[in-house]
Amino acid sequence: EAGVVQSPRYKIIEKKQPVAFWCNPISGHNTLYWYRQNLGQGPELLIRYENEEAVDDSQLPKDRFSAERLKGVDSTLKIQPAELGDSAVYLCASSLSGGANTEAFFGQGTRLTVV
Amino acid sequence: AQKITQTQPGMFVQEKEAVTLDCTYDTSDPSYGLFWYKQPSSGEMIFLIYQGSYDQQNATEGRYSLNFQKARKSANLVISASQLGDSAMYFCAMREPWDNYGQNFVFGPGTRLSVLP
Numbered sequence: 001e002a003g004v005v006q007s008p009r010y011k012i013i014e015k016k017q018p019v020a021f022w023c024n025p026i027s028g029h030n031t032l033y034w035y036r037q038n039l040g041q042g043p044e045l046l047i048r049y050e051n052e053e054a055v056d057d058s059q060l061p062k063d064r065f066s067a068e069r070l071k072g073v074d075s076t077l078k079i080q081p082a083e084l085g086d087s088a089v090y091l092c093a094s095s096l097s098g099g100a101n102t103e104a105f106f107g108q109g110t111r112l113t114v115v
Numbered sequence: 116a117q118k119i120t121q122t123q124p125g126m127f128v129q130e131k132e133a134v135t136l137d138c139t140y141d142t143s144d145p146s147y148g149l150f151w152y153k154q155p156s157s158g159e160m161i162f163l164i165y166q167g168s169y170d171q172q173n174a175t176e177g178r179y180s181l182n183f184q185k186a187r188k189s190a191n192l193v194i195s196a197s198q199l200g201d202s203a204m205y206f207c208a209m210r211e212p213w214d215n216y217g218q219n220f221v222f223g224p225g226t227r228l229s230v231l232p
Binding site for chain 2: 033035040041042043044045048056089091093095101102103104105106108109111
């Protein structure tokens with residue numbers, strides 16, 4: 001079974017340019033997470049979806065970040081315009097909804113460098 | 116307030132020795148799950164072990180075990196017989212009830228483990 005797939009793996013852009021990341025979760029996983037991980041730190045939640053609904057986007061900088069999960073399957077995270085401080089690894093994860101014992105499965109991440 | 120605290124930014128252990136990585140958490144909910152993930156330099160997040168708040172016994176998974184002290188709100192990871200391949204970042208995470216839509220999943224800042232030959 002395929003795991004969580006993210007693309008691209010690496011992206012280098014100039015500041016003020018737009019960028020988009022794509023995530024395809026594990027089939028059947030209702031919950032999808034986008035995390036940002038700065039170097040040497042733990043992942044920080046940006047947005048969480050239950051099916052197609054964003055149920056927690058309180059940490060998403062809405063002036064420049066947007067996300068969508070059409071049809072409750074794959075998801076796109078966009079930054080426009082990018083700033084130098086957005087350089088980080090963007091991780092997508094998915095899990096089954098429900099009990100406290102459901103682990104999250106992670107993609108390999110997209111390493112964004114803004115120059 | 117931090118929900119997950121990992122007080123050891125870095126740890127060193129000799130190969131074949133055991134090591135304990137600390138994790139304390141903060142929640143007022145009686146139902147929650149605690150997870151440990153390993154992140155090697157390649158960047159992937161690898162699930163290691165899970166402990167439920169109602170579990171009576173400490174979780175074990177091969178060389179990994181969890182020292183769960185509920186009253187102290189700690190869930191320390193014990194790695195026995197360390198191997199060079201254990202060198203990585205280790206993250207403690209907690210899943211707790213959030214709202215009617217499901218559960219949130221938060222991570223600690225991590226501990227970098229280095230295994231010495």
